[in-house]
Amino acid sequence: MCFHNALSVKAQDLEHRYKAKFNKDSHFEPIYHGYAFGFMLWPVITNKNSKYIQEFNWGLIPSWVKTKNEAQKIRSCTFNAQVETAFEKPSFRNAIKTKRCLIPSTGFFEWQTIKSKKYPYFISLKEQQIFSMAGLWEEWIDKQTGEILQTFSILTTTANPLMEKIHNTKKRMPVILASELETEWLSQTLTNDNILALCQPYNENLMQAHTVSKLYFNRDKFLH
DNA sequence: CCAGACGTTGTT
DNA sequence: GTCTGG
DNA sequence: CCAGACGTTGTT
DNA sequence: GTCTGG
Numbered sequence: 426m427c428f429h430n431a432l433s434v435k436a437q438d439l440e441h442r443y444k445a446k447f448n449k450d451s452h453f454e455p456i457y458h459g460y461a462f463g464f465m466l467w468p469v470i471t472n473k474n475s476k477y478i479q480e481f482n483w484g485l486i487p488s489w490v491k492t493k494n495e496a497q498k499i500r501s502c503t504f505n506a507q508v509e510t511a512f513e514k515p516s517f518r519n520a521i522k523t524k525r526c527l528i529p530s531t532g533f534f535e536w537q538t539i540k541s542k543k544y545p546y547f548i549s550l551k552e553q554q555i556f557s558m559a560g561l562w563e564e565w566i567d568k569q570t571g572e573i574l575q576t577f578s579i580l581t582t583t584a585n586p587l588m589e590k591i592h593n594t595k596k597r598m599p600v601i602l603a604s605e606l607e608t609e610w611l612s613q614t615l616t617n618d619n620i621l622a623l624c625q626p627y628n629e630n631l632m633q634a635h636t637v638s639k640l641y642f643n644r645d646k647f648l649h
Numbered sequence: 650c651c652a653g654a655c656g657t658t659g660t661t
Numbered sequence: 662g663t664c665t666g667g
Numbered sequence: 668c669c670a671g672a673c674g675t676t677g678t679t
Numbered sequence: 680g681t682c683t684g685g
Contacts (some may be wrong), residue, residue, distance in 0.1 A: 428657090428658080428659080428660095429660090432655090460660095460668095461685095462668060462684090462685070463668060464668065465668095487655075487662090488662085489653090489655085489662045489663080494670090495655095497653095497668090497669075497670080497685085498670085499655070499656070499669090501657090501669095501684090501685045502655090502656035502657055502658090502685070503655095503656060503657080504656090504657070504658090504685095505656085505657060505658080506656085506657085507656090507657080514655075514656075515654085515655045515662075515664075516655055517655095517656090517664065519662090532659095536659085536660075542658095543660065545660075578656095581657090594658090594659090595657090595658065595659095597657095597658085639660070639661070643653065643672095
């Protein structure tokens with residue numbers, strides 16, 4: 426599961442890290458806590474255009490969705506996509522073959538449950554401030570208004586031992602790509618097996634986690 | 650045939 | 662768009 | 668964010 | 680009207 430994500434760096438830092446540019450009209454500001462249900466804009470680098478950092482909305486809307494209402498309903502269920510089943514699911518099977526992207530992150534939040542109480546953790550990488558989660562994207566056109574919505578989903582896989590201890594109810598974690606595999610993820614010529622091979626749980630020894638205050642998750646602080 | 654799903658996991 | 666369940 | 672609930676008891 | 684669940 427991955428509903429709480431962070432990208433607490435400047436636009437310029439991202440441009441250096443990915444050797445890609447934001448569009449001129451972008452106003453990216455550091456994101457200290459992004460919550461999926463805000464359907465917020467997030468920087469992504471797609472296989473279609475890796476020279477630019479685009480900003481897509483979190484919550485993938487498949488292209489076959491007919492109405493805004495239906496789109497709103499489905500996108501609250503497509504913040505994450507399980508990689509084990511993504512090749513079969515109608516919502517993801519097209520995207521995982523042809524529309525992959527990198528989701529830049531500086532860390533994400535997960536909850537540990539102990540005796541029915543929940544403790545939030547922040548998880549990041551030891552050696553890279555900015556890393557990439559593996560993502561899928563889609564482009565949806567509202568036939569009523571002509572509006573185009575570009576959206577994305579974060580792939581999840583089974584938790585590694587560190588994440589099993591933290592996210593101890595569902596035991597899932599986002600797919601994290603080693604930096605040297607980012608270009609490969611965006612390649613147009615991968616087989617299904619190649620794609621699955623890139624989506625293994627990340628090495629726990631390269632990750633770090635610490636508890637954080639629940640105050641970070643007060644509704645008022647991260648919605649709007 | 651035709652309506653309905655199509656998806657994931659849950660802080661205060 | 663395509664599959665499933667009734 | 669925004670649609671949907673807003674309630675209780677307890678059979679096949 | 681306000682809270683909750685997705």
